[in-house]
Amino acid sequence: MTRRSVLTGLAAAGAGGLLAACGVKPAHVPEDRRAARDLSDRERTVTFANWPLYIDTDDEDPRRRPSLDAFRERTGISVHYTEEINDNDEFFGKIGPALMNGQAVDRDLVVVSDWMAARLVRLGWVQKMDRAAQPNVAGHLDPQLLRPAFDPGRLHSVPWQSGITGIAYNRRGLGRELRSTRQLWDADLRGKVTLLSGLDEAVPLLMQGDGADVTRWTQDDFHAVCDRVEDLVRRKHIRRFTGNDYIKDLAAGDVLACQAYSGDVVQLQADDPDIAFVVPEEGGELWAESLLVPNLARHKANAEKLVDHYYEPEVAARLAAWVNYVCPVPAAQAVLADSGDEELAALAEDPLIFPDREMRGRLAIARDITSGERKAMAARWNGIVGL
Numbered sequence: 255m256t257r258r259s260v261l262t263g264l265a266a267a268g269a270g271g272l273l274a275a276c277g278v279k280p281a282h283v284p285e286d287r288r289a290a291r292d293l294s295d296r297e298r299t300v301t302f303a304n305w306p307l308y309i310d311t312d313d314e315d316p317r318r319r320p321s322l323d324a325f326r327e328r329t330g331i332s333v334h335y336t337e338e339i340n341d342n343d344e345f346f347g348k349i350g351p352a353l354m355n356g357q358a359v360d361r362d363l364v365v366v367s368d369w370m371a372a373r374l375v376r377l378g379w380v381q382k383m384d385r386a387a388q389p390n391v392a393g394h395l396d397p398q399l400l401r402p403a404f405d406p407g408r409l410h411s412v413p414w415q416s417g418i419t420g421i422a423y424n425r426r427g428l429g430r431e432l433r434s435t436r437q438l439w440d441a442d443l444r445g446k447v448t449l450l451s452g453l454d455e456a457v458p459l460l461m462q463g464d465g466a467d468v469t470r471w472t473q474d475d476f477h478a479v480c481d482r483v484e485d486l487v488r489r490k491h492i493r494r495f496t497g498n499d500y501i502k503d504l505a506a507g508d509v510l511a512c513q514a515y516s517g518d519v520v521q522l523q524a525d526d527p528d529i530a531f532v533v534p535e536e537g538g539e540l541w542a543e544s545l546l547v548p549n550l551a552r553h554k555a556n557a558e559k560l561v562d563h564y565y566e567p568e569v570a571a572r573l574a575a576w577v578n579y580v581c582p583v584p585a586a587q588a589v590l591a592d593s594g595d596e597e598l599a600a601l602a603e604d605p606l607i608f609p610d611r612e613m614r615g616r617l618a619i620a621r622d623i624t625s626g627e628r629k630a631m632a633a634r635w636n637g638i639v640g641l
Contacts, residue, residue, distance in 0.1 A: 281354070283378035283549060290358060294555035298331045301553070302363045302560065303345075305543075306337040308415070310576035321572055325563045331556050342370040349548065353379040358550035362557040365414045369454040371544045372404035372622040375411065380546040382409050387558050390565035394583045398614060399542055403469070403621045412561050413542035415517075415573075416580035418606065418617060419450075419459050420538040422500075422514035426528040427507055435463025435534040438511055444491045448503060448512040449483070451495035453635045458620035459513060462537040468620035476631060484638055495639045504529060516606040517579035531606060533616050540617040542582065575601055581608060 294300075312318035322333045339345045345366065349359040353374075366374070374380045385392050391412055405411050423432045432438075438447050450456040457479055458468045464482070466475040486492050493509055501518055503509045505526065519531035547557050563569055570583035571590050575598055581587070590602035605613050623631060 282376070283356075285378070285382060287356075288378065288381045288549040289554070290550040290552055292554050293552045297553060298329075298556070299334060299553060300331055300362045300556040300560055301334045301336070301360060302557075303336050303338050303361045304365045304414075305339045308337075308365070308577060309335070310572055321564070321569050324569065325560060328563075329559060331559065333560065339365065342367050346370060346373070353377075353549055356550075358552065359548050361548060362551040362553040363560060364546050364548060365543055366546065367454070367543050368402060368404070368411070368541055368619075369622045371411050371546060372402075373625070374546060374548075375405050376625070379549050380410050381549060381551065381554060383412065383547060383558050383561070384555075385409075387555065388412075388562040388565070390562045394565050394567060394570070394585050396582045396584055398540065398617070399582055399619070402542075402619055411544040411546055412565075413582040414545050414564070415577055416540065416542040416582050418516040418533060418538050418540055418580060418609070419455065419513060420516065420531055420533045421459075421511060422504055422519045422522070422529060422531050423511035424504060424507060424509075424528060425530045428510045432511060432530075432532055433535050435459060435536055438463075439486065439491065443511055444489075445493050446510040447491060448493050448496045448500050448509050450500070450513045451497060451639050451641065453632055454623065456495075456513060457635065458539040459534070461620075462539070462618070463534065465536060468537070468539065468618050470621060473627075477634075480634055480638060487638060517577065520578040520604065520606050533613055535616070537616045537618055540580070540619050571598075574607055578607060580606065584608065 309319050310321050312320055319335065322335060326332055345364075349361070349364070352359045371380075395408065395412070396416070399413050399416060400408055402408070402411075421432055421435065421438065425431070428443075437443075449460075457476065458471075460479045460483070461468050461471050461475050464475065464478055466472075483492070493503075496503065496512070498515075498518065500509070500512045500514060501522060504512055504514070505522060514531060516531060519529060522529045523531075545561050547554055551557060564573065565583055567583055567585040567589050570581055571586035571593075574581035574583075574586055575590065578601075587602045587608040590598045593599060601607055609617065
C-alpha cells in the first residue's frame, strides 16, 4: 500500500477547506501555547498513529512488531500502535477540529506526508521536538532531508521514511531504456502511459521534466505543466490517472511506463526484474513522510524517545529492510552491508533504498503548495484529471 496516495477529490479541500467549512479563519497557534503537562514520567506509554504496512512485522506472527518490542524492552515504555492513517486529508479531518479548537487528539505521534506536515507546521498545530533528547536524530538524519522549506532544520518534524518519485517502465515490453521524463511523450507510448492523480504527487516531476527548479517553482511552471498534460489527454496519449493502482497496471503489462514511487518498484522487481525504475536525467522528486508530535500530546518525551529509537542505525536498518523505501538514516547502510546475510547486503547496494552520490545529484525536494495557491491549483489539476 502506497502512503503517498490520496483519495479521489480530497486534495482540493485540505486544511483550508476544513477551516472554511467550520466558518473560521486558520489561526496560528504560538509555540508557547502548544504544550500540555507531560505525563511521560508517570505514564510509561505512547500512542503512535501510522499508515498500514509501514513498520516491520514478525514473519511468523504479523501482530508482532520487533522494532516496537525492542523499544519497550529497552525503555519500559509501551506503545499503543494504530494503523489508522489511510489518507492525509482524511486523517486531517479526524484530528483537525480538535486541534483547531485547542483540544488534545489522544495521539502522541503521527506520520503524514510532508505536504500535509507543512500545513500542520504552518498552522502551529505540532510541537517542536527536543533535539537534546534525540542524539540519534541529531547525528544520523540524512542531510538532504534536513531543511525542507516548511520546516528548516526539521525542528517540528522528523522523516519516518523517504522516497523518490520517478519513472517506472517495463523494459521487456517497451524494448528500450527510458532516461527522461520527456520520453514519456514518445509516439510509441501513446495510450500506454499513466500519471499520478494527486496534485502534490504528480506535478513536481513533470515540472522537472520541463526544466523547472522545483525548490522554487512558480505559477508559470505549474500552468505550463497543465497545458502540456491537457494536450496529452486530448490526444489520448495518457491512458489514465492513478493512485497506487499503477502497480497492477505495470505488472500486468497494461501500461509500459508511468510515474511511480521507488519503494513500490523495489517490491515489484522481486517478482519481475524487467520492471525498471529511473530517476530522470532532468531530476526526480525526493520526498518524505514525517513524524510529528501534535499539540497538547500528553506523552511528548516518550514520543521523542520513540522517534530517536528509530534513528539508531540498527533499528533503521531493520525498518528499511522491511519497507524498502529510501532510508533517512544513511548509517543503516553499513549495518545491512555487514549483516552477513546475502539478501540484506544486496539491499545495502540498492540505490532506491540508499541513493548513491550520482542519483542524489538529480534529486530535489519540491517546495510545497501554499494555502493561498492550493484552491486554484487543485481546481485546475483536478479538472484535467477528472476528479
